[in-house]
Amino acid sequence: MAVLRELVVFPSKCFRGVRSYFFSAPLFQNGSLKLNESVSKDGHALDFEQSDTKKMSKAMKSYMERAKIHDNFIKQQLHEYNIGKRHLANMMGKDPEFFTQTDVDEAIRYLFPSGLFDPRARPMMKHPDEIYPKRKAAEFDVNGRPYHSLFYTSKPNYYTLMHDLAVKFKQLDRHEDKIISRGIQNQKPTELFLFGSEWIPKQKIENVLLESLTDAQYVNLIKTFERFSQHPYSVIEKDFIMQFRRQLAAQVEIQQVPELMRDESGRPYMTYNARRKTSNATVKVIGQGTGVISINETDIHFFQREQDKKQIIFPLQFSDMLGKVDVVATVDGCGTSAQSGAIRLGISMCLRSFVNAETIERMRLAGLLSFDPRTRERKKPGQAGARKKFTWKKR
Amino acid sequence: MSLFGVLRKLPSFNAIHCHINFLGRIARQQPYSMYQPFVKEPTYSIEKLDQLIESGEAKKREFVPVKAARSDHNVSVFHDELTSKFINMVMEKGHKEVATKLVETAYMKIKQMQLAKYYKATTDAERAEIELNPIVIFHKALENCKPVLQLTPIKRGGATYQVPIPITENRARFLAMKWMILESREKERTVHFPERLAYELLEAFNNTGKVVKRKQDLHKQCETNRAYAHYRWG
Numbered sequence: 001m002a003v004l005r006e007l008v009v010f011p012s013k014c015f016r017g018v019r020s021y022f023f024s025a026p027l028f029q030n031g032s033l034k035l036n037e038s039v040s041k042d043g044h045a046l047d048f049e050q051s052d053t054k055k056m057s058k059a060m061k062s063y064m065e066r067a068k069i070h071d072n073f074i075k076q077q078l079h080e081y082n083i084g085k086r087h088l089a090n091m092m093g094k095d096p097e098f099f100t101q102t103d104v105d106e107a108i109r110y111l112f113p114s115g116l117f118d119p120r121a122r123p124m125m126k127h128p129d130e131i132y133p134k135r136k137a138a139e140f141d142v143n144g145r146p147y148h149s150l151f152y153t154s155k156p157n158y159y160t161l162m163h164d165l166a167v168k169f170k171q172l173d174r175h176e177d178k179i180i181s182r183g184i185q186n187q188k189p190t191e192l193f194l195f196g197s198e199w200i201p202k203q204k205i206e207n208v209l210l211e212s213l214t215d216a217q218y219v220n221l222i223k224t225f226e227r228f229s230q231h232p233y234s235v236i237e238k239d240f241i242m243q244f245r246r247q248l249a250a251q252v253e254i255q256q257v258p259e260l261m262r263d264e265s266g267r268p269y270m271t272y273n274a275r276r277k278t279s280n281a282t283v284k285v286i287g288q289g290t291g292v293i294s295i296n297e298t299d300i301h302f303f304q305r306e307q308d309k310k311q312i313i314f315p316l317q318f319s320d321m322l323g324k325v326d327v328v329a330t331v332d333g334c335g336t337s338a339q340s341g342a343i344r345l346g347i348s349m350c351l352r353s354f355v356n357a358e359t360i361e362r363m364r365l366a367g368l369l370s371f372d373p374r375t376r377e378r379k380k381p382g383q384a385g386a387r388k389k390f391t392w393k394k395r
Numbered sequence: 396m397s398l399f400g401v402l403r404k405l406p407s408f409n410a411i412h413c414h415i416n417f418l419g420r421i422a423r424q425q426p427y428s429m430y431q432p433f434v435k436e437p438t439y440s441i442e443k444l445d446q447l448i449e450s451g452e453a454k455k456r457e458f459v460p461v462k463a464a465r466s467d468h469n470v471s472v473f474h475d476e477l478t479s480k481f482i483n484m485v486m487e488k489g490h491k492e493v494a495t496k497l498v499e500t501a502y503m504k505i506k507q508m509q510l511a512k513y514y515k516a517t518t519d520a521e522r523a524e525i526e527l528n529p530i531v532i533f534h535k536a537l538e539n540c541k542p543v544l545q546l547t548p549i550k551r552g553g554a555t556y557q558v559p560i561p562i563t564e565n566r567a568r569f570l571a572m573k574w575m576i577l578e579s580r581e582k583e584r585t586v587h588f589p590e591r592l593a594y595e596l597l598e599a600f601n602n603t604g605k606v607v608k609r610k611q612d613l614h615k616q617c618e619t620n621r622a623y624a625h626y627r628w629g
């Protein structure tokens with residue numbers, strides 16, 4: 001039947017190896033499959049199968065029908081999507097051949113502007129594969145016999161993955177034993193560098209395995225992976241492990257340091273609006289300076305406390321810019337500690353444009369470039385304060 | 396696609412909690428923090444930073460957000476971490492300035508007393524022995540006051556025994572500072588806190604005085620209760 005040919009069918013052997021977790025090109029081994037014909041792997045009907053295959057069960061029939069309906073539906077959606085894309089391209093005056101998904105999104109945003117908050121509620125047009133969840137192909141043959149040996153676990157892909165990990169673990173142990181027996185004990189294997197990546201989240205693994213996992217199962221999987229990657233020779237299986245990890249953006253690169261601006265006299269400067277608790281500071285750091293500090297039109301003695309003055313100087317001293325730049329700041333709101341903290345953050349953020357990448361990373365590690373999110377904790381009902389409770393009475 | 400576009404698409408750690416459910420947090424017995432659990436403490440000391448970068452530890456932190464520096468962190472030459480800790484312990488009701496003044500007055504008094512001794516000394520050998528830096532004196536005094544074991548009450552068979560157990564570095568430091576402060580807050584109203592603190596620190600520096608005695612009493616008690624040490628393991 002032409003319908004079933006479109007379905008992706010897994011090979012009837014057990015899963016071994018990585019590629020079976022991901023959809024590959026449709027491989028339909030048995031050619032056309034007729035509903036009322038029994039087909040075994042060799043091609044001739046076996047004796048004990050004869051009684052089963054004369055009549056297909058109702059369950060099997062309805063399954064086939066549902067699969068056919070779904071397949072037709074997806075085909076229809078795909079057709080509509082492609083036609084729709086071409087229409088959109090014509091409407092927007094672009095070339096239909098090179099109309100990408102980003103262009104589609106832009107067109108939808110232009111043609112159907114939405115004031116809804118949640119992006120998922122706004123109108124969208126995406127490829128059917130992204131909207132309709134992928135289904136597994138036929139997991140059993142016409143006689144109802146499952147292809148996968150772990151089918152009756154109801155999560156064959158998940159358990160195959162776990163079994164694979166166990167097998168690989170043993171392989172690595174054997175490898176280690178071999179190396180020890182050859183007497184190359186002193187040779188330390190290269191370490192698997194996992195920093196800069198994290199384990200892919202539960203949703204992604206579910207999409208890959210096409211099975212829903214419980215939280216406990218996901219945690220178990222990650223723990224197994226952690227244990228596996230801690231093996232001294234895990235670097236051999238680096239490719240396998242990295243398939244289940246996703247890269248993170250380096251924190252410094254996220255920051256996107258802005259370029260210096262020039263004022264009338266040609267001096268470079270940078271501005272930043274910083275906050276701490278409820279105080280706001282507008283800080284301007286001007287290069288080619290002599291270390292003049294102006295806060296709300298007075299000098300650093302705007303702050304009476306030593307601690308606050310030290311906070312202002314901290315980023316300048318840390319990055320060796322004390323006496324090389326001028327600082328002009330206006331601040332309002334809250335108390336002295338918050339105001340000095342806000343100015344400190346402002347100065348640090350402005351200094352990023354003046355110093356090199358290494359110093360920026362050092363400032364980041366020192367906590368100078370992080371926004372301080374601490375605020376006053378709210379008072380709770382039934383208590384005197386944020387933490388203080390009323391007098392406890394036994395009766 | 397530009398490099399920035401790629402980088403923005405890459406997932407990154409969000410350092411701050413987006414949804415803060417106070418009551419939920421309390422129910423879960425987690426310490427409340429505006430930061431996510433994986434956010435690292437800042438390292439502001441230049442020597443420690445150099446060490447981090449040399450050893451390669453800094454590379455591991457490239458992808459992890461760092462907490463904001465505290466209000467008492469700075470790179471001044473006069474900055475001492477232990478003194479900051481001590482000032483916080485001396486502080487009451489949030490009066491940081493008062494506490495700082497008390498401790499700094501105590502340091503000044505120590506310097507004065509040591510200088511007096513220095514000028515009184517006749518030989519070079521004597522002068523070399525006198526320590527003038529109050530911060531060095533403070534560090535050494537605390538070291539001398541730190542206990543090595545502590546007692547903890549453990550119930551066995553209806554009776555509560557004081558069992559000696561090992562002590563962590565932080566706990567030892569805390570106890571030393573606590574005792575020092577308590578001894579300095581004694582009843583004599585004529586002699587104020589900074590002066591008393593200065594005397595106590597100098598005595599502790601020489602391994603004498605009330606605080607060191609307190610530590611030694613604790614050690615003696617631990618020695619007498621040696622027999623119960625195995626109660627630690629039930």
